[in-house]
């Protein structure tokens with residue numbers, strides 16, 4: 121069945137990811153490895169949007185709100201309790217709880233798709249201006265100064281239960297990669313469960329799903345919260361990678377690039393947006409070191425090219441191509457068999473005639 | 475009609491869109507195991523009536539009672555959860571999913587995974603959709619899409635079934651098969667079927683309700699309605 125083929129694909133990708141995890145520190149420079157942890161955080165953000173938008177059909181333009189909240193929650197908690205394990209859980213929890221409240225009003229209030237995009241983006245932008253205004257010494261949560269537009273320091277990861285043993289950048293990279301791979305496998309599993317399939321069905325036709333007695337508000341809220349929790353986890357690795365979290369995580373451009381990753385990588389796939397994040401980050405990073413072309417300009421051009429020429433995104437287009445080729449192959453072999461049979465039959469008739 | 479047998483009832487049901495009285499003070503009742511046909515010219519309010527019954531629209535006034543429980547204003551999924559299935563006039567299917575997935579989603583709502591799978595297979599056979607089992611429904615011909623939607627309704631094993639123009643756009647053979655299927659469903663369920671095709675109605679129904687301008691004009695056998703002068707004028711006349 122198709123199911124097993126899909127699952128094999130997931131496994132292959134997970135193994136490739138593991139191989140990359142093991143070999144990257146061998147071949148890449150130390151500095152690149154440090155940056156990679158941050159990009160992995162962004163890739164988890166892309167994955168969360170791929171789930172919520174690509175599979176749940178919920179265009180959450182402000183997915184970065186949960187990402188940023190996760191990052192801030194991690195930084196503040198880790199600074200206060202002096203350990204990273206509880207802080208990671210806190211990041212996931214804060215993002216999920218915030219999404220639960222916001223999502224409740226959105227989905228149970230039956231806010232339409234367009235307004236949902238606007239509301240979530242607005243929430244991210246409100247958080248942006250709120251966090252920017254926290255520059256005084258009075259803006260303090262426990263021991264953590266929020267620091268206004270300079271942001272707040274994000275402590276590094278440490279061994280679970282042993283706050284004294286801080287992880288090296290390579291180890292942080294390993295942890296981040298494992299988290300990304302697990303998050304990816306989790307999402308692949310999720311979209312194949314009954315819950316996930318109902319979410320996809322809702323994306324395809326809300327009315328039909330409701331008439332089949334599914335409470336679509338509940339399912340949408342569910343996938344929205346799961347997506348937010350993932351985004352919160354992404355926020356952790358992002359801020360650990362940079363050692364800091366600033367209000368920029370909530371900025372308009374951050375929200376926009378997340379959408380761009382999913383469009384370029386392809387809605388309806390989970391691996392596409394992850395790969396697009398790495399690729400586009402590499403692209404902008406290499407453009408950043410020269411003055412000839414503006415990085416944002418290039419990113420904008422990439423987006424326009426994709427929307428016009430590859431509207432489905434890279435990965436779905438490749439899958440389509442492969443499908444077409446397979447179908448052609450099947451058709452060709454069937455034709456050959458038919459022709460063979462016809463000539464054989466022809467011979468027989470000829471034989472009878474003799 | 476015996477009161478105890480009534481499974482669906484509307485009292486003074488009205489649905490107005492601004493000045494348009496799509497459904498206007500309708501008192502309707504349906505007994506258990508009945509197979510009722512709803513006819514009437516385009517714009518008579520049949521689809522709107524269905525939408526009020528299934529919670530897709532909240533009526534402007536009046537009540538809907540299912541098995542003596544007032545369900546007015548409930549959400550569509552709550553009505554569905556009571557065991558009411560509907561095929562809408564404009565096909566509502568999961569375009570991007572395969573025939574199998576469409577029907578599985580419906581069966582899985584009520585059954586554990588393994589039972590849902592067998593029920594899906596059975597439904598596909600029953601509706602003769604085996605050839606397009608793995609095709610995305612968006613790519614199917616109109617008649618087959620209608621059947622996929624019917625399959626979804628059937629796979630949920632509802633006791634009350636509403637079908638809004640189930641044979642629209644079908645070939646003659648397809649129509650005949652649909653009529654057979656409807657009679658088959660009627661063995662275990664109560665039905666209301668909206669149709670325009672008179673031959674089709676004669677194939678399936680004893681009692682017919684004629685809608686006109688948002689209200690019930692008359693309720694009788696097809697023969698009696700065909701013979702009635704008023705009915706001919708509002709409806710049959712239009713078609714001649």
Ligand SMILES: Nc1ncnc2c1ncn2[C@@H]1O[C@H](COP(=O)(O)OP(=O)(O)O)[C@@H](O)[C@H]1O
Nearest residue numbers: 491494496514515516517518519520521522523
């Ligand atoms: N959502 C709506 N808004 C405004 N008018 C509507 C709406 N739905 C239906 N109508 C009007 O209500 C009347 C009944 O429509 P409908 O129930 O579709 O009739 P039928 O199914 O009998 O052909 C029509 O005049 C139609 O234009």
Ligand SMILES: [Mg+2]
Nearest residue numbers: 520521522563
């Ligand atoms: Mg209609």
